[in-house]
Amino acid sequence: MALTGASRNTVSARVDQLIAANLLEEGGRGWSTGGRPPTLLRFNSRAGCVLAVDLGVTSVDVAVTDLSAQILQTIGHPIDIADGPDLVLAEVDRLAQEALAAAGLTPADVCAVGVGVPGPVEFSTGRPFHPPIMPGWHDYPIPSAFARYECPVYADNDVNVMALGEMGIAGSDEDVLVVKVGTGIGCGIIVDGRVYRGAQGSAGDIGHISVTPPDGQTVICRCGNENCLEAIAGGGALLRDARAAGVPVSTTRELVELAARGDGSVLELVRNSGRTIGTVLASLVNFFNPHRIVMTGGVAQAGAPLLAGIREAVYGRSMPLAARALDITVSDAPDLSGRLGAALMAIEGFLDEDSVHQLSRADEQAAGVSPAGTRTGR
Amino acid sequence: MALTGASRNTVSARVDQLIAANLLEEGGRGWSTGGRPPTLLRFNSRAGCVLAVDLGVTSVDVAVTDLSAQILQTIGHPIDIADGPDLVLAEVDRLAQEALAAAGLTPADVCAVGVGVPGPVEFSTGRPFHPPIMPGWHDYPIPSAFARYECPVYADNDVNVMALGEMGIAGSDEDVLVVKVGTGIGCGIIVDGRVYRGAQGSAGDIGHISVTPPDGQTVICRCGNENCLEAIAGGGALLRDARAAGVPVSTTRELVELAARGDGSVLELVRNSGRTIGTVLASLVNFFNPHRIVMTGGVAQAGAPLLAGIREAVYGRSMPLAARALDITVSDAPDLSGRLGAALMAIEGFLDEDSVHQLSRADEQAAGVSPAGTRTGR
Numbered sequence: 124m125a126l127t128g129a130s131r132n133t134v135s136a137r138v139d140q141l142i143a144a145n146l147l148e149e150g151g152r153g154w155s156t157g158g159r160p161p162t163l164l165r166f167n168s169r170a171g172c173v174l175a176v177d178l179g180v181t182s183v184d185v186a187v188t189d190l191s192a193q194i195l196q197t198i199g200h201p202i203d204i205a206d207g208p209d210l211v212l213a214e215v216d217r218l219a220q221e222a223l224a225a226a227g228l229t230p231a232d233v234c235a236v237g238v239g240v241p242g243p244v245e246f247s248t249g250r251p252f253h254p255p256i257m258p259g260w261h262d263y264p265i266p267s268a269f270a271r272y273e274c275p276v277y278a279d280n281d282v283n284v285m286a287l288g289e290m291g292i293a294g295s296d297e298d299v300l301v302v303k304v305g306t307g308i309g310c311g312i313i314v315d316g317r318v319y320r321g322a323q324g325s326a327g328d329i330g331h332i333s334v335t336p337p338d339g340q341t342v343i344c345r346c347g348n349e350n351c352l353e354a355i356a357g358g359g360a361l362l363r364d365a366r367a368a369g370v371p372v373s374t375t376r377e378l379v380e381l382a383a384r385g386d387g388s389v390l391e392l393v394r395n396s397g398r399t400i401g402t403v404l405a406s407l408v409n410f411f412n413p414h415r416i417v418m419t420g421g422v423a424q425a426g427a428p429l430l431a432g433i434r435e436a437v438y439g440r441s442m443p444l445a446a447r448a449l450d451i452t453v454s455d456a457p458d459l460s461g462r463l464g465a466a467l468m469a470i471e472g473f474l475d476e477d478s479v480h481q482l483s484r485a486d487e488q489a490a491g492v493s494p495a496g497t498r499t500g501r
Numbered sequence: 502m503a504l505t506g507a508s509r510n511t512v513s514a515r516v517d518q519l520i521a522a523n524l525l526e527e528g529g530r531g532w533s534t535g536g537r538p539p540t541l542l543r544f545n546s547r548a549g550c551v552l553a554v555d556l557g558v559t560s561v562d563v564a565v566t567d568l569s570a571q572i573l574q575t576i577g578h579p580i581d582i583a584d585g586p587d588l589v590l591a592e593v594d595r596l597a598q599e600a601l602a603a604a605g606l607t608p609a610d611v612c613a614v615g616v617g618v619p620g621p622v623e624f625s626t627g628r629p630f631h632p633p634i635m636p637g638w639h640d641y642p643i644p645s646a647f648a649r650y651e652c653p654v655y656a657d658n659d660v661n662v663m664a665l666g667e668m669g670i671a672g673s674d675e676d677v678l679v680v681k682v683g684t685g686i687g688c689g690i691i692v693d694g695r696v697y698r699g700a701q702g703s704a705g706d707i708g709h710i711s712v713t714p715p716d717g718q719t720v721i722c723r724c725g726n727e728n729c730l731e732a733i734a735g736g737g738a739l740l741r742d743a744r745a746a747g748v749p750v751s752t753t754r755e756l757v758e759l760a761a762r763g764d765g766s767v768l769e770l771v772r773n774s775g776r777t778i779g780t781v782l783a784s785l786v787n788f789f790n791p792h793r794i795v796m797t798g799g800v801a802q803a804g805a806p807l808l809a810g811i812r813e814a815v816y817g818r819s820m821p822l823a824a825r826a827l828d829i830t831v832s833d834a835p836d837l838s839g840r841l842g843a844a845l846m847a848i849e850g851f852l853d854e855d856s857v858h859q860l861s862r863a864d865e866q867a868a869g870v871s872p873a874g875t876r877t878g879r
Contacts, residue, residue, distance in 0.1 A: 322675065322823075327788065333784065402711065407788060410704065
């Protein structure tokens, strides 16, 4: 066990670096408990901006935020994710330039880019990994589409990004599960305020956990396995079951609207879906003991009936100690969390040591540290 | 967002503190990439020792280690945990003094104490919380039994402690699940090399996750719920099922020995137990995407047949991406991991800033920091 290099002049040099990068500014004197009063350093959130991209299946939102994730400008536009990365990302690029110009900023002001996409992404490279609903996107280097900004680009799946956004909205750093119920079902895991990704970055993939079908009938999932959670309780499954019950709906959105209007048979389907999701969450509550579970995604907009089913199963099957202070809610700002999370992901990455080196290369020699590589598309 | 107090003189003062506490010593010159070569600081692992206590139901092991968790002395002794905390901890105290003396050390050398106990513990206070197999221990302040050492005392459940110990043995800081299959079933969760405890400290409580009984018959668990994992696949359940099948066994240990000798009916029971445990682990692999799963505890000593059942279920039901590089093994050192983990818990706690303040009170004024409370029994 050795703390090599933990020398005083390296620490001082790091502070110098941040000041040189204009990210820290001196902010007056602190309280002293005896010796010389320390100089306080303040974070300068207007030292640059980030681009936050929330890519959906049928639309994209692009926001420009400052370095404290305050939204300065935001533009939304319809897209079709199936048009493939070249076409879609060209459109994103156009929107980003429009948003920057509207905010009175230039590409040179962009410190980092964060992109949330509706499919699995290898976080270390920013490449989608066999995304089921994004044809043509497998292994595409998303960061390369933002080369003009000459800055780090971070891409992750939308659920992880939304989870970060929920933390930004709630402003705490607890252990939280953000469960998205849309066509499929996924989960973002927050440990101590940060996204937990696991060994291959696939953590939170709860849509394919095996469940017991309520009616005993085996359902084959699109993944090839039987009785996966999302094949029984996701939005696609709800739509299938509603149609089979003779309800005239063609989209999940229509189904959720019917539930909001109090349609009895749809309400029952949604509540049953909540019960099935709740049996999985009950296991995860025992295992993970979260402070909060936040439900989001299209089906979560059904609100009360889904939540009732989930709570029934969770409080019925979780250990009392883990469930006693557990908060299960529906997201207050499902439309905002994607953009906010993408901004926070970009800012968090940018503020990591490696990235800041980029801004202050001139100081590297004096600091005695070597430049580290950053993940950019250049 | 403000980085208050991140001033240079505070950082320097912190280094001074650690040097004053004799925990850091100057260790020669580092390599320079340009400027003045930095002074390297080396951790002094012989600056003190810790007591590591591994409390079991029928025995206790007490070890004295240095600050890098090297065992200097270790003593084991039979106990009965049901004798209650006063009697048992008096015995632990006697063993600790014996071990210290044998190592040529005194109580004044002890920097921290780590205690693993076979039941749930509120980590922030070191008090057991309704431990099912530790009558008389509920809410007992374990740290108070070590008041003579005038140092921080950390107590946690044995599975979290063993998980830390497994990390110490394997020497990595990955995301790991350490699953103990003894009479009951529990899980220690390691995130990035540290124990993850969750909101109430009950994370890893997988023994009461609901499973589908293989024969379709409902089993009532000692927790009052139906079909909990440990009621169907734990050591107690195995013993019950073996006896029902006419196998003449009275302890889990005998059962594991029969499995080791190749007894067909016992092997089948153990393998089925592995399959049931594997269905739960398959869900957790999708959710948590660990690098490794390490099996430990008495039943895990059955080895191959248990592992075969677990692997069959995990590889059959986990998502390919999460399972492709997953390593599932039986602990190499199940007897050592409890002591080593207790030592690492004590050292980790001790090296946290708050504790080190204790050793260098004289420096507090100069450092401009105020003394923080430490969790001790005094």
